[in-house]
Amino acid sequence: MPTDTLRPRSAPGVGGPYDDGPRSPRTVRLITAGRVLARSGAALSWVAVIVGALATIVPFLWMLGVAFRTNSDLYADPARLIPKHWTLHGVHAVVSQLPFGRLVVNTFVFAGGTTLLLLLFDSMTAFALARLKFRGSNVVFLLILATLMVPFQVTLVPVFLTLFHLGWLNSYQGLIVPRATSALGIFLLRQFFMQLPRELDDAARIDGANDFTLFWRIILPNAKPVLASLFIIQFAALWNDFLWPLVVTNNVDMQTLPAALTLFSSQSGVDHAALMAGAAISLSPLAVAFLVLQRWFVQSVATTGIK
Amino acid sequence: MHVSHRRIHGYGRAAAALAAATTVSLLLAGCGDNGAGGGGTSAGGVVNLTMLTGFTGPDAPSYQALVKQFNATHPKIHVTMTAEPWATIGQKLPASWATGQGPDLATPSSDPGSIFTYIKTNSVLPLDSSVGTGPTQIDSAAFPAPVKSAFTVDGKLYAVPANMATLVLYYNKAMFAAAGITAPPATEADFVADAKKLTTGSGGKPSQYGISLADNNTIQMWPILQWMNGGDIIGQDGCAVVDSPASTDALTKWSQLVAKDHISPVGQSGADADTLFSAKKAAMEINGPWAAAGFTSAGIDLGIAQVPVGSAGPVTLASTVPLMIARTSKHPQQAQEFLAWYTGKTAQTQFSRISGFPPARTDLGSAVASDPTVAEFAKALPHAKLYLAGQANATSIDTDAYVPLVQKIERGADVASAAASAAKTIDSLTGCHKN
Amino acid sequence: MSSTPLAPGRPRTRRPHGPRPSHRPRRPRFNSAYLFILPSVLLIGVFIAEPIVQSGWMSLHDWTVGESHHKFVGLDNYTALYHDHRFWNALRVTVVYTAAVTAGQVLLGLAIASRLRRTTWYTALLRTAYFFPFIASLVVSGIVWKFLLDPQVGLVDAWLSKAGVTPPDWLQSTSLALPTVIAVGIWKNVGFTMIVLLASMQQIPPDLYEAAALDGAGPWQRFRHVTLPALRPALLFTTLIATVTGLQLFDLVFSMTSGGPIFHTESVVMYLYQKGFVEFRMGYASAVAWVLFVVILAVSALQLRLSRYRDAD
The missing domain is CATH 3.40.190.10 (Periplasmic binding protein-like II)
Known part of the structure; x- marks a missing residue:
C-alpha cells in the first residue's frame, strides 16, 4: 500500500532503476548512437508530458478568466487567458439569484452526510464479505457488483415513486438514504479488507472479541487510509451530482449548490461570464480542498485503486 | 474474483434476503397516500x-x-x-x-x-x-x-x-452601412442578395457571415425560410409536405446558400448562433425578443425589422x-x-x-x-x-425528422432524397396514410 | 482480480499456516454476517434492484409515466428496438466511445505514470495537474470544453488561428464530433488511471528490476516482463471501471453536443433519456435500458473472465 506515494524517501529503490534502469556491463557497451536516440526520446516524452499537463489545467484557467471578463472583451480577443476588462457581473448574476448560504449548507449536509453513512454501510458489508463466512456471500457480492452497471436514468422513475410512497421527497433523508451505499465502495473496501492479515482476527478472537468488536476495534482503525480515499471519491461524486438533488427536491431551499447552478449552465443566452462563473463556483470548493490537501488527496486515491 | 473457491449453496438465502428487501419496499410503497398538492x-x-x-x-x-x-x-x-x-x-x-x-x-x-x-x-x-x-x-x-x-x-x-x-430579423447596422446597404431587406430576393453581400472572406471560412442560422437546440429558423415561399412541414391532413415542390425549392435554395455560398456556419446551436451575432461575426439573425438585451449589451448597433416577405406573403414563427x-x-x-x-x-x-x-x-x-x-x-x-402546431408527436417530429433533415442538407446532402426520407419519418409519426 | 497477489515477491497476507479459530467454530444458529450486510442490501434492494425489476416490467408495456393504465405489449418494445436504426447507431457510438476512451485512458495513463514514476517536486506537481480534471463534474467539463472549442469565443480555435492553422469544426463536423468527445473523455479520466497505476508501480520491489537488469534485460524488456505483470490487477481494475462508466456515457454528450450532429454522438443512455424523458415513452426507454444493462453485464463478465483465465498461469 503506497501510503507514501508522493514522498521521495518512500521510493524503495532510491530512484535509480525505474526510468532507464541501472546499466549492466553488457548494456553499457551498446550505448553509443542508441544513447543519443534514447536521450532525445526521453526529452520528447518529457515535453509531451508537460504539454499534456498544461492541457489539463489551461481549460480551468480559461474558465476562471471568462467568468471575470465582459462579453465584448472575450469577443475582441478569445486567445487571451487573462481578462483585459475585469467584471464581477458574472459572479453577481449567479450569487444574487440564489440563496447562497443555504445551498452551501445543503451541499455539505448532503455530500458529507451521505458519504459518512455510506462509509459505515459499505465497510460493514465489505467486512462481512471479506472476513466472515456466510451462505450466499457470492451471490450478494455479484448482485452488488451488478448494480455498478445500471445507468441512473433506468431507475430514476421507480425510485422517485418509491420516495414518494415513503413521503421522503423534499427531505434530507430522501436525498441521503437512497445514496448511502455504493457498489464501488463495497468493491474497493472488500478488496482492502481481504488483504489485512488474518492474524488480526485470530488475535482478537482469542481475546474474546465478537464480530462487532473485531469490525469496530480492529478492522476499521486499520482501514483509515482506504476509508479516507473513499470519502474523497464519494464526496466529490456526490458534490458534483446535480440530477439527483433536482429530482428529489422541488424547492431551491432544499437544493445543492451544483444543482441550483445548473440554472446558469442550461440557459442558451449569451452570458458567458455567468455561465463560466456558475461552473467555477460549483467547482471551487472541491478545487480549493483538492489543492490544499493535494498531497494527501492524490495519495489516498492511489491507496484505493491498487487493490 | 472470489467466486470459484467459495461454495455455491448460498443462493437460496441471498435470494430470500433480496426478496425480503423487495417486500419491505412494496409494503412501504403501500403506505403512502395520494393527493398531496404542492401548495x-x-x-x-x-x-x-x-x-x-x-x-x-x-x-x-x-x-x-x-x-x-x-x-x-x-x-x-x-x-x-x-x-x-x-x-x-x-x-x-x-x-x-x-x-x-x-x-x-x-x-x-x-x-x-x-x-x-x-x-x-x-x-x-x-x-x-x-x-x-x-x-x-x-x-x-x-x-x-x-x-x-x-x-x-x-x-x-x-x-x-x-x-x-415572435421572431424578427435582427441586423447589425454598422455592417449594413459598411456594405453600403441602407435598409434591412424587405423581400426574400433582397434577403438573399444582402446575405451574400454581407458574407466576406474566402475559402469556406468567411471572416463575416451574412446571417447566423442555427439548426439544433434552438428556436427553429428554417421553417420560416420554407413558409416564405409557400412550403411547409406538415399539411392540414397530418401528412408531411416537407417534400412538396415548394418546400424542397426553399430547402434547396437555402441549403445551397449555406453549403456553397457560406452565408452561415453549419451546425450551430441556438447559443452558437447568438454568440456569432454578438461577436460581430454575422450581420443578421432571426430570433425572438429574449435575445435583444444580450445583443445590445454586446455593443451591437442593433436594428430590428420584420422577417422579409417571400412569394407566400408575410410570415414568421411564433413560440x-x-x-x-x-x-x-x-x-x-x-x-x-x-x-x-x-x-x-x-x-x-x-x-x-x-x-x-x-x-x-x-x-x-x-x-x-x-x-x-x-x-x-x-x-x-x-x-x-x-412550429408543428397541434402535433401530439411534435418533439419526435422535430428530433427524428426535421432537425436531421436540415443538418443533412446544410452539409450538402441531396435535398430531394433527404426530404423524402424525412417525410416518411413524419408520416409514420403522425399516422398519415397516403394512398 | 483480488485473489492475485499485488506484486510478485510481496509477502502474501492470506492464510498463515496453523489453526484458524475465526472460521472453524462457527455457531450454527445465527450468523452475524447478515446483520452486517443488512443496511447495504436493503438499500440496494429498495433503491436499485427493485427499480431495475420494475423497469423490466415497464419494458413489457406501452408505459407513459402518470397514466393509470398501461397496456401490456409483451416483447413488442424489444422487437421494435431490433428494427430501430437510431438505437443501433447509439449502441455503435457508445461502443466506439467506450473502446476508444478505455484504451486511450489506460494506455496514456500507463505512459504518464511510467514517466512520472520517480517522486520529485516536479513530478508531484505534474501528477496533481493530471489528476485535477477528475474532481470536476462531467457537466462542468463538457461545458468548459464546448466553449473552449467554440469557433467564435473558444481558446483552441483562437490559438490555432494565431498559429496560422485553420481550425476544424470540432463539434459541428459529423466526422470529428465523436473523436472530440472521446478526447475530452480521456482528458477527464486519464489522471485517475495514472494515479492508480502509479500506486501499483510503487509496490514493485526494486530488486526485481535489478535482477532483470543483471540478466541483460533492456528498458523495454524490464517494462514488459517486470512492470506489466505486476500491474495486471490495477490494469484490470481501471479497464473495468472505464468500460462500465464508458458504456453509461451521458453527461458529457448531453452538455457538449446533445447527441448531434445528426446523431453522430448519440449514446445509448442519451437515446434512452430522449425516449423516456422527452417523449415520455417509458416502456420503450426501459427496453433500451435493459438491453444496455445486459450489454454492460456481458462485457464486464467477459473482462473478469479473461483476466481470471490468465490468473491461472
Whole structure:
C-alpha cells in the first residue's frame, strides 16, 4: 500500500532503476548512437508530458478568466487567458439569484452526510464479505457488483415513486438514504479488507472479541487510509451530482449548490461570464480542498485503486 | 474474483434476503397516500400556490416581477415561482404530477406539443369552466388564434400562454452601412442578395457571415425560410409536405446558400448562433425578443425589422410556452384566478413593458405601441405561425425528422432524397396514410 | 482480480499456516454476517434492484409515466428496438466511445505514470495537474470544453488561428464530433488511471528490476516482463471501471453536443433519456435500458473472465 506515494524517501529503490534502469556491463557497451536516440526520446516524452499537463489545467484557467471578463472583451480577443476588462457581473448574476448560504449548507449536509453513512454501510458489508463466512456471500457480492452497471436514468422513475410512497421527497433523508451505499465502495473496501492479515482476527478472537468488536476495534482503525480515499471519491461524486438533488427536491431551499447552478449552465443566452462563473463556483470548493490537501488527496486515491 | 473457491449453496438465502428487501419496499410503497398538492393553506387563510417554470434565462426577473405584483394585489393568494432547467422539468414533472406531488402550476416544456402528454395522462385541469371575460376569468378569446388552437384539445382549453414570442430579423447596422446597404431587406430576393453581400472572406471560412442560422437546440429558423415561399412541414391532413415542390425549392435554395455560398456556419446551436451575432461575426439573425438585451449589451448597433416577405406573403414563427394547472392541485380555483390575472390586460401590458416580449393578447397593440421594440414583435403577431402546431408527436417530429433533415442538407446532402426520407419519418409519426 | 497477489515477491497476507479459530467454530444458529450486510442490501434492494425489476416490467408495456393504465405489449418494445436504426447507431457510438476512451485512458495513463514514476517536486506537481480534471463534474467539463472549442469565443480555435492553422469544426463536423468527445473523455479520466497505476508501480520491489537488469534485460524488456505483470490487477481494475462508466456515457454528450450532429454522438443512455424523458415513452426507454444493462453485464463478465483465465498461469 503506497501510503507514501508522493514522498521521495518512500521510493524503495532510491530512484535509480525505474526510468532507464541501472546499466549492466553488457548494456553499457551498446550505448553509443542508441544513447543519443534514447536521450532525445526521453526529452520528447518529457515535453509531451508537460504539454499534456498544461492541457489539463489551461481549460480551468480559461474558465476562471471568462467568468471575470465582459462579453465584448472575450469577443475582441478569445486567445487571451487573462481578462483585459475585469467584471464581477458574472459572479453577481449567479450569487444574487440564489440563496447562497443555504445551498452551501445543503451541499455539505448532503455530500458529507451521505458519504459518512455510506462509509459505515459499505465497510460493514465489505467486512462481512471479506472476513466472515456466510451462505450466499457470492451471490450478494455479484448482485452488488451488478448494480455498478445500471445507468441512473433506468431507475430514476421507480425510485422517485418509491420516495414518494415513503413521503421522503423534499427531505434530507430522501436525498441521503437512497445514496448511502455504493457498489464501488463495497468493491474497493472488500478488496482492502481481504488483504489485512488474518492474524488480526485470530488475535482478537482469542481475546474474546465478537464480530462487532473485531469490525469496530480492529478492522476499521486499520482501514483509515482506504476509508479516507473513499470519502474523497464519494464526496466529490456526490458534490458534483446535480440530477439527483433536482429530482428529489422541488424547492431551491432544499437544493445543492451544483444543482441550483445548473440554472446558469442550461440557459442558451449569451452570458458567458455567468455561465463560466456558475461552473467555477460549483467547482471551487472541491478545487480549493483538492489543492490544499493535494498531497494527501492524490495519495489516498492511489491507496484505493491498487487493490 | 472470489467466486470459484467459495461454495455455491448460498443462493437460496441471498435470494430470500433480496426478496425480503423487495417486500419491505412494496409494503412501504403501500403506505403512502395520494393527493398531496404542492401548495397548502397557511394560518392566515392565505392560499399558497407553487409554480414551476423553465424560465432560467435573462428574462426570468420579468416573470418574477409579475408574480410579485400578483401577490401584492391578491392578499389571499401567494404564488411561489421556481425555475429549473427544461431538461430537469421533463424528467421529474410527469412522475411528480402523477403522484400528486408536483407544483400547482407549471410550464412543462418550452414545446407547446408537450401538453398532449399531460392531457393523455390526465395530469392537468381543463380550464373551460373559468373561461370568460369577467375579471377573474380567463379571456381566451383574446389569445392569438394559433395559440388558442394549440392549447385546445378535443374542444377543451388546457393551457394559457406563459409568454408569447415572435421572431424578427435582427441586423447589425454598422455592417449594413459598411456594405453600403441602407435598409434591412424587405423581400426574400433582397434577403438573399444582402446575405451574400454581407458574407466576406474566402475559402469556406468567411471572416463575416451574412446571417447566423442555427439548426439544433434552438428556436427553429428554417421553417420560416420554407413558409416564405409557400412550403411547409406538415399539411392540414397530418401528412408531411416537407417534400412538396415548394418546400424542397426553399430547402434547396437555402441549403445551397449555406453549403456553397457560406452565408452561415453549419451546425450551430441556438447559443452558437447568438454568440456569432454578438461577436460581430454575422450581420443578421432571426430570433425572438429574449435575445435583444444580450445583443445590445454586446455593443451591437442593433436594428430590428420584420422577417422579409417571400412569394407566400408575410410570415414568421411564433413560440409560446404553455402554463397549466395540475389536476391534483388543492386550490384549482385560486390557480385559475392567477391564470386569469396573468393573461389579463394589466398584467400582459406590464409584462410586455419589462420583458420586451409582445403581449399574449391580440387586443393590446395600442397599449404597447410606445416601445418600438415591443411594437415590432407585436406587429409580427398576426402572421406568426407555431412550429408543428397541434402535433401530439411534435418533439419526435422535430428530433427524428426535421432537425436531421436540415443538418443533412446544410452539409450538402441531396435535398430531394433527404426530404423524402424525412417525410416518411413524419408520416409514420403522425399516422398519415397516403394512398 | 483480488485473489492475485499485488506484486510478485510481496509477502502474501492470506492464510498463515496453523489453526484458524475465526472460521472453524462457527455457531450454527445465527450468523452475524447478515446483520452486517443488512443496511447495504436493503438499500440496494429498495433503491436499485427493485427499480431495475420494475423497469423490466415497464419494458413489457406501452408505459407513459402518470397514466393509470398501461397496456401490456409483451416483447413488442424489444422487437421494435431490433428494427430501430437510431438505437443501433447509439449502441455503435457508445461502443466506439467506450473502446476508444478505455484504451486511450489506460494506455496514456500507463505512459504518464511510467514517466512520472520517480517522486520529485516536479513530478508531484505534474501528477496533481493530471489528476485535477477528475474532481470536476462531467457537466462542468463538457461545458468548459464546448466553449473552449467554440469557433467564435473558444481558446483552441483562437490559438490555432494565431498559429496560422485553420481550425476544424470540432463539434459541428459529423466526422470529428465523436473523436472530440472521446478526447475530452480521456482528458477527464486519464489522471485517475495514472494515479492508480502509479500506486501499483510503487509496490514493485526494486530488486526485481535489478535482477532483470543483471540478466541483460533492456528498458523495454524490464517494462514488459517486470512492470506489466505486476500491474495486471490495477490494469484490470481501471479497464473495468472505464468500460462500465464508458458504456453509461451521458453527461458529457448531453452538455457538449446533445447527441448531434445528426446523431453522430448519440449514446445509448442519451437515446434512452430522449425516449423516456422527452417523449415520455417509458416502456420503450426501459427496453433500451435493459438491453444496455445486459450489454454492460456481458462485457464486464467477459473482462473478469479473461483476466481470471490468465490468473491461472
